Amino acid sequence: MSASTTVPGAAPGYAESSIRVLKGLEPVKQRPGMYTRTDNPLHIVQEVIDNAADEALAGFGRRIRVTLHADGSVSVEDDGRGIPHGLHPEEGAPVLELVFTRLHAGGKFDKGQGGAYSFSGGLHGVGVSVTNALASRLEVTSHREGHVARLVFAGGDVVEPLVRRPLEAGERRQGTTVRVWPDARYFDQVTLPLGELTHLLRSKAVLMPGVTVTLVNERTRETQTWQYKGGLSDYLQQTLAAEPLIPLFEGEGYAEAGHESFAEGEGAAWAVAFTEEGPLVRESYVNLIPTPAGGTHDSGLREGLFQAVRSFIELHALCPKGVKLLPEDVFARASYVLSARVLDPQFQGQIKERLNSRDALRLVSAYVRPALELWLHQHVEHGKRLAELVIRAAQSRQKAAQKVEKRKGSGVAVLPGKLTDCESRDLSRNELFLVEGDSAGGSAKMGRDKASQAVLPLRGKLLNTWEVERDRLFANAEIHDIAVAIGVDPHGPDDAVDLSGLRYGKICILSDADVDGSHIQVLLLTLFFRHFPRLIEAGHVYVARPPLYRVDVPARGKKPASKHYALDEGELAAILDKCAKEGVPREKCQISRFKGLGEMSAEQLWDTTLNPDTRRLQPVTLGGLDAAATAARLNRLMGKAEAAARRELMEQWGDAVEVDV
Missing domain, CATH: 3.30.565.10 (Histidine kinase-like ATPase, C-terminal domain)
Structure with a gap:
């Protein structure tokens, strides 16, 4: 006679033997x-x-x-x-x-x-x-x-x-x-x-x-058969459809042994061309791997170009009064081929389409900026022609932004009192961060770029809006404030929607990296999918991903002390491995775990989560399921009558989830 043990509440057929361990490939x-x-x-x-x-x-x-x-x-x-x-x-x-x-x-x-x-x-x-x-x-x-x-x-x-x-x-x-x-x-x-x-x-x-x-x-x-002895500049010159405004700017720079910030051999080679018309050529690589989605090395090139050109314009007093230069003004007509060398590259996903290594921005910028500044001072006439192109781009951008402001300035809705708005009215630049909690909201307000980033702090858990009628939404103060701040009324997937009142090009959900933060994130995603679907469809909704860890590395030799941030356990391990190779044992690296956004200072929040060049901002899309299948999945997760289905999900997948409480 044999007896079987049944776990109370377990689904039929769900036992130890139901768990399958995938091996090999x-x-x-x-x-x-x-x-x-x-x-x-x-x-x-x-x-x-x-x-x-x-x-x-x-x-x-x-x-x-x-x-x-x-x-x-x-x-x-x-x-x-x-x-x-x-x-x-x-x-x-x-x-x-x-x-x-x-x-x-x-x-x-x-x-x-x-x-x-x-x-x-x-x-x-x-x-x-x-x-x-x-x-x-x-x-x-x-x-x-x-x-x-x-x-x-x-x-x-x-x-x-x-x-x-x-x-x-x-x-x-x-x-x-x-x-x-x-x-x-x-x-x-x-x-x-x-x-x-x-x-x-x-x-x-x-x-x-x-x-x-x-x-x-x-x-x-x-x-x-291909063999290029001229390198990046020859390739870019052959690929361009239009004649460059000024001669190609090319160069390279690599760290030598004992460099205070970068490992020996890290650096970049580049070729940049500015054209007044025609399609742009923009190709970047990390250790010969193509990165079609760009990344932090592209941002480093942009930062280096912007700082060098702005320095030249200021030195020669070329900028008209009232014109404020931005990186996109310099980058607007730039074509480039960039080849970066990074010791331990961190890519987004296995197919390596985007580089996420934070240090790559400083690395590329550190070599591009001084090289371009020197080149511009040696070729002043070329520098002035480039300055004219950049200033025209800035003036066109500011005129477009003023038109948007006049069209939107006549609205009668009163903005929420707790909204800290941005100065710009340029939809392509403006960002709204929906931040969990007042303490995190305070750090975000102090750390943000006030020109283009707005902050709306949310108090407590948001209402589950999956089964709320649209005309009852504004009874909830938090949802009312979100809708008014965004400038778009709630709507359905088939409604005719006027998006002309939209005040921000990016609406970013920013919550703690814990269970409560994930819950708030799901509630906000439910709100946007159910009642603001056109914003998701048009690519306006994003999820910000703050880091979980900070690693403080002590000074070693000529290299000063430094701080590194890790999104998850994998990145933490990579940072510690790199430190060990540079002669800093793991036990000397101080690891801090962020329990919430409120623990971050304004500077830390800017460096890790708000700065467009170094942050992780994930666009919200439908993914592998269509709208109907996504609605069915959300109904299973958020519907009041679906408790049994949720329990079945938890019983099936609960052991596969690592919950950080």
């Missing part, structure tokens, strides 16, 4: 969208190309060859050092196998001395293992140390074990070849976008002068 196959783009396989091929480029960046390779085979597979060949194929000292398995079958296994964790790479785009160690997981077949051949090794996978599993033999006469001495057959089950279409691939390969050649990059298409029997 299973997480990638279950949720490929968390690791790569699923519209086409370009990104999983790019991971292999990036590895070849990292070898060239480290000075060990001069050639990269990509072949599009007639059977739909893609091969990437380099002449780098070759992936090691001996046994791993701790894992007891061939390193070549571990690289392609283990998440978070790679040679790019230990940056600086002792690591395989000083600078690389790879950080998480999941790149080519994701490629392998989402490929129906993958073959890798590594030439190294007088031997060649070959290994074959199918669906991420080894199907032909590693075979290692001595090199024969005439064989290449070193390098890696990876051939991938993308699995059509994981992608909307299995064909690579040829235009994007061509642009990617050409950019690699641009960023690595002297390295030859070749693309072979077996189907069309075409071969393209």
Whole structure:
């Protein structure tokens, strides 16, 4: 006789055996969208190309060859050092196998001395293992140390074990070849976008002068080869559609050993052109990885350009009275190619489209600003032509803002008394922060940019508006104040809405990084989705992400004491690792945990959450579900009659959530 133990209130069939632990590459196959783009396989091929480029960046390779085979597979060949194929000292398995079958296994964790790479785009160690997981077949051949090794996978599993033999006469001495057959089950279409691939390969050649990059298409029997000896400026000059107003501004700067702020080798190379018309060219890279969504290195370039141009204009007294210059005035007609080197880059997401490393802003700006100031003082006539362009942009912007102010100034609504408004009436610049609590609101008011940032503090928990009739919304004082401050009336998804009264281009939810803060965030998102859907549709609603930790690093040698902020545990670990590599033990780093926004000073809140150049601001969109499916999901979470459904959700997923109370 056997007895079974049932947990009171547990769902039928929910027991210890119901919990599934994903092993090996299973997480990638279950949720490929968390690791790569699923519209086409370009990104999983790019991971292999990036590895070849990292070898060239480290000075060990001069050639990269990509072949599009007639059977739909893609091969990437380099002449780098070759992936090691001996046994791993701790894992007891061939390193070549571990690289392609283990998440978070790679040679790019230990940056600086002792690591395989000083600078690389790879950080998480999941790149080519994701490629392998989402490929129906993958073959890798590594030439190294007088031997060649070959290994074959199918669906991420080894199907032909590693075979290692001595090199024969005439064989290449070193390098890696990876051939991938993308699995059509994981992608909307299995064909690579040829235009994007061509642009990617050409950019690699641009960023690595002297390295030859070749693309072979077996189907069309075409071969393209790129090698740029002129670097970024030649590439930008060839790509521009219009003639530059002044000669291209190009330069580079890298930190030397013992630099007080940056690691040896960190820095940037750039080429900037200013045009009066035509489409702009804006490309940025971090350790040769393209960042199409920009990031803090782009912000550093913008900051450096702005400070240098403003300094030149002030020195020569060129600015008319009443004209206030802003960074976007300088940047409005700037085309650029930027290549940054960052020791430990922090990217937004695995596909690395945006750089989030806070130090990159200071890094790029520190080299761009003095270089441009010197160039402008050496070429005064070119500087004056650029100043005219910038001043015209500022005057046009101010005229547009004045028109908006006249149109909106006749409104009869009285703004809420607790709203601390901004000075500007330029919709494209204005931001409203809905801040949890009066203490955090006070810090936000003191730390904000009063020209363009407004603050509306909220007291306590907001009303759950999911089932509130629209004509009853204004009975709640908090919701009334939000609607009046925004300047848009509540509406439904099919209503004709007048957005001309909108007072802020960005409406930002700012709450504590704890359970109560998350609750307030959900209540506000419910309000906007249910009663202000056009604001979400038009891209006006955002969620600010304040950091959880502050790390105080003591002075070491010539380097002064510094402060670093981490969004989560992962970033905290990365900061501590970087400090350890710079000779500061973890025990000497003081770690502070922010329990709420009220603990932050005005300066800290500005640096981490309000400053447009360094903050994390997440746009609110529908995501993977359409409006109807999103409404059904929110109804399950917020509807009064859905308590049973919520309980089922908690029983199913409660153990997967880490709650910080």
